[in-house]
Amino acid sequence: MSDTQKLAERLLAGERRALARAITLIESAREDHRATARELLERLGRSGRQAVRIGLSGTPGVGKSTFIEAFGMMLTGQGLRVAVLAVDPSSARTGGSILGDKTRMERLSRDPNAFIRPSPSQTHLGGVARRTREAVSLCEASGFDVVLIETVGVGQSETVVAEMCDLFLLLLAPAGGDELQGVKRGIMEMADLILVNKADGDLKPAATRTCSDYAGALRLMRKRPNDPDGFPKALMVSALHEEGLRTAWEEMHALINWRRENGHFDQRRQIQAQYWFEQEVRQGLLSRLETAEAREAMARAAEDVSSGRKTPTAAAGEVLGALKYE
């Protein structure tokens, strides 16, 4: 039995160290690691296991870690296995968050039914996206019931996460009435469930108001043809006091079940798979510009363009001609 085969079997048996090792292979830049990772993914792709993939977005300060910890503990308390992955383009810049994810979620990280993995550090969001998608597949093969994919509310990372999830949650903090516009419309439109966190203590009245503001805003939005009545929904939770989490999970479950029964669940995954396939082809083509030779040719041509010796079109034509038979 080859090493890859052994790793696959340990992973299928639910061994967390095998999963961690497999994700490390996926994240590696070494070509031999990538080859092993590809073999592993092909092997495990036929496991037929499926988790509920939940995307979670929220800007810093809304209590995302506290929520994930409390929500995750509630799920493992119900006997479910929970994996937490992150898509954080900023970690590419800083080389990881100052407090590691495991420190942020201390109780959950010690739970044998939970698995936490920080964001792969990559300069390109495209690279982070592929590695996270592959990590999700590995978690599914490893028998996790729920995969939470966390992202901070920056740039395009929400779109990336929404395209790999069955369900998208937006976590918000209580706010003044006029702050509703702070959330980008595009992100609100992605959300299946808006959770207003910190609905406890002094902030309870503000949370109630914020929740009803968002409920109103959601009602004004276009009805989605693939969703049951009442969705998307806004709910209050208190991650700190562990309140509202069960209700939130029940709502998620109801939506997922409805989509499964109506064929929308599988359909959505199929559309997502096609989307990622097209993205990979495009990125693969554009990656030809990343080789040392291509970079050099581009730099030389850019010089000719900048000095006016060549038009952008002529210079581009030459570079493309040179790349053609590489």
Next chain:
Amino acid sequence: MSDTQKLAERLLAGERRALARAITLIESAREDHRATARELLERLGRSGRQAVRIGLSGTPGVGKSTFIEAFGMMLTGQGLRVAVLAVDPSSARTGGSILGDKTRMERLSRDPNAFIRPSPSQTHLGGVARRTREAVSLCEASGFDVVLIETVGVGQSETVVAEMCDLFLLLLAPAGGDELQGVKRGIMEMADLILVNKADGDLKPAATRTCSDYAGALRLMRKRPNDPDGFPKALMVSALHEEGLRTAWEEMHALINWRRENGHFDQRRQIQAQYWFEQEVRQGLLSRLETAEAREAMARAAEDVSSGRKTPTAAAGEVLGALKYE
């Protein structure tokens, strides 16, 4: 003398019909036309003639056509030759605006010192961008002093226009005080001059208020290192009554001269040329997905991905492998 050479000489002599013919060659999808167009552009690229390229954005209803007509007539009245081009991605969908550009600007279209050309109809904004850029070069070679590039306030077309202009104008209509947020921040940041149109009759007070609101908003924005004090600026104009146009033109002139004297004018054009060069290379690579064979291979692979027979990564790898030695 070849036909292309003859066309080039007529165009250099300022013949409008030659210019129109050359733009038609540029817009053509026929490969022989494209080859002639490329030859023409190379030949004319060395004319050394330069126009002031002015981008103009404004959503429907702000009076863009009236403004272009009045502003253009004012310029030709000063002895300047004016070309008007359009970047309108929507015309790709509708097959051109209902009222042609010449009907919208009746007086200007009859002026022998003006040249009006509607947006090339293309499905891709990238295609429209290249053709418009090439048309700008032709207009410059043909001796125009000012090239106005008009766009409607939709999607990415502003960015495209701003990247081919020396100066970017944003035309607005008078509005209620709370409507200021309707203009996207990104578009405001591109503008060198905000012109509040319809500053006449009943709307004069609203125009005054809107203008001062925007002047305030512009002051709050980051100072641009390459601009003189006071820019970007907000001004009032009435295209209908032909008021404020001369002042607006003087402000544009002052900014352009300042940039010329400080080397920023040429520097900006160099950076733009490099930008377009890179865009063309990227688009050229991605265009390999547009051939009949590639489309077929993509469709087949997408089917395999959708049915779960292949992972997105594996399918993308196969398509990329097949494209490699095409």
